[in-house]
Amino acid sequence: MIAEIARVTARQLLGRRRTILLALLAAIPVLLAAIFRLANPGSSRALEGFTESVFVALVVTLLMPLVALVFGTAAFGAEIEDGTVIYLLAKPVPRWAVVLAKWVVAAVAAVTLSAGATLAAGLLSLAGTPAGLEISIGYTAGVAAGAVVYAAVFVALSLVTGRALIAGLVYVLVWEGALASLFEGIRFLSIRQYALGIADATGVGGRITSDTLEPATAVLLAAVATVVALVVAVRRLRAFEIPQAD
Amino acid sequence: MTGQVPERTTAAGEAARGSIYDLGYQHYEGHRLGRSGAFLALYADSLRACFGLGRPGRAKIVPIGLAALALLPAVIAVAIEAVARGAIPDPIRYDNYFSTIVQFLVLFVAGQAPELLGRDQRYHVLPLYFSRALDRLDYPAAKLAALVTALLIVSLLPQAAILLGKILGGVDPVAAAADNLPAVPPIILSSLAAAVVMAALALAVAGFTPRRAYATAGIFALFYISLAVAAVVSETAREVASAPWGDYAPLLAPTATLEGLTAWLFDSPPSGDEFGMFALPGPLYLAVAAGLAVVAVGLLAWRYRRIPA
């Protein structure tokens, strides 16, 4: 049954103009990596600078959350808003199964695009450089983990509020962006930091950004965030009431 | 008006009569404003919508909040000058004011452009607009004019405040006015250029989807991701010592292009030039900015010519 829901969700999610746009967006880091490759600056400072601005500032900060946001909020998407989720819920299927199916599809789509782009960009730009492979793999893992957590959070968000996309944008840009630079403690509640911490643990090893979360902390908090988000989603779905039509 | 109603016969063969009573409905026989009237009405209504006027309070928070945030640095600067009286020279200048508030302008336009175009698409009311005295392209033109006006208000108000502060705060208002007068044309021109380019780009994105949230995300992506890309390209080129093409990096990002244009109009390099970007001849920025505006307006026009209605 989960497979069936996942199949239909996948068709709903992917066969659209927005997937093409997101794929184009995901191609940008790969393109930049190609340009970097061709320019071939050689200095390690250049490499660091490039890695930092592409992988951290572009992909982890902007691209990956955006991709996960669009897929995560579209998993349930308009179904909740216009009440057609009824067709899915008027079945003897446990609600956690529905949430799981939607989340898996959104997460797989987000991971494929963002981690795929990261890996391609990494291999293209860093191949042959010392520790280049580790850094590529590290960021790929971090981005993949981040996409998975973001997807869960945004799926839950789409069940909690009708303005999930805007709320998600505010979260990513304001909470994880502006506020996190002002208040230290927010780092522990920021999925971006989990992703960076996991990237460090898996290969980047603190070479690019310092002051990231400890590996254990990052993994633990990421897992907790995912589980909490999914639980919230299931509870909201169980208590789903048809919105008053007018 | 009582009218003549044809007699009708019932099945039983009897004739029946009916009449229509005058309820006082009247035709409008007065002057009709025509296309320009319709255009101005749509423009005024859209301009109000840019600031959330005529909608519940929630809709006003974002635009008016952002306008306030854009005004804040100017007010603070004027206050500082008034109090410190020259002890802190030039806390904020015109020529880099744009870089100070550009983020707020992006947010403004990302929030309001979808508001202008999204609802009408979503609820399929475009046929109502197109069956009026408006031409097809009058509709996006009016929306564009309104958003440009709104952006002008948001960006000119603080600069006017600074100007006023400098004139009135000084010892000799008249001399101060004469000193600051040459700054007025660049202020107006740079704000106008920024307003046109940003409004056109935002509306071009918003015109393609009835879902406002997607349009907002798209506009964000357009402005922020292009900036990140420009930064990367510029840095990469800088590391490759003899790479002239890195200088062209700012042209990849609308906001950076506009900053370059502003710097050229004011004839002074902006402070905080972290990318060392503004090494290109000024007219090039102007050309690219104009090009962006033309492409964006073209896309908008193409979309609204072809939109099903």
Next chain:
Amino acid sequence: MPAPPAPAAGPVPADAPLPGNGAAAGSAPGRVAAAPAIELRSVSRWYGNVVAVNDVSFGLGPGVTGLLGPNGAGKSTLLHMMSGFLRPSAGEVLVAGGRAWRRPALYREVGLVPEREAVYPFLTGFEFARFNARLQGLRDADRAAGRAMDMVDLGEAQHRPIGTYSKGMRQRAKVAGALVHDPPILLLDEPFNGMDPRQRLAMMELLRQMAAEGRTVLFSSHILEEVERLAEQVLVIVAGRLAASGDFRAIRKLMTDRPHTFTVESSDDRRLAAALLGEPAVFGVEVSGGSLLVRSADFSAFSRAIAGVARAADIRLFEVLPTDESLESVFSYLVER
């Protein structure tokens, strides 16, 4: 005229004979004593200050029941509560032996045809039915889907995407999806929306057949003709309250403060009119065209009296027709009370 005070207004008490409970369908005599398939006990639902459903109680069994009411009366609210998608603010909604709210197992026994139109436009009709079948856990989903498609007469179009269907075809696809697991209870919200007359007749026939097989079918409508033609029992909802329930002809007879009108055609209308005015059951006679319009306060008394009156006056009766037995007159009476 003394008339027995009839409980025509207000909710039917829970222990009163329940409409449709085994008596109407007549196909399953052994089920008279079974618990009602759908039971509401003092159910209310409010949104802030607005009361959408106000203290409604009834029970339903096999057969077709029509939920009738003007727009905004609370029909959809009731249906949503019965289908487990709205929590009652007060009271209990029991469907298929348990509460409706938060019980996914309910949907094995219930087929729901909601009002919302949009439904996975990229799936073909067959795929949609099969999707439903698979989620219901049916082992041979393909066969069940094919059968459901044939039942609603979409066999030809079943391999086209639903997005290409007309409104009536989409309705039928939704019904197929609800029937695919052969549920004993069917809830339909305005099912005839958008159907042309031929499709409507076919759907009515299908629902009658479902009911004849012992299913409980409940459909909502604000169109009197539909309900009159299809429903064996009606539930009339006005402004959130249950105004009446049961067979509408029986309800009509209970409306004693409104006179019944009859159309009578005879061999000598005027003389008959004069004779009828002498009857205590009659309090108004109108001569119009080729027939008499007789107003009587007591349906059964008049029915008994007219034959005798005519014979005494040596007048032949050609036609005696109660003229306001329609659901419409019942309905407008209930709405205006």
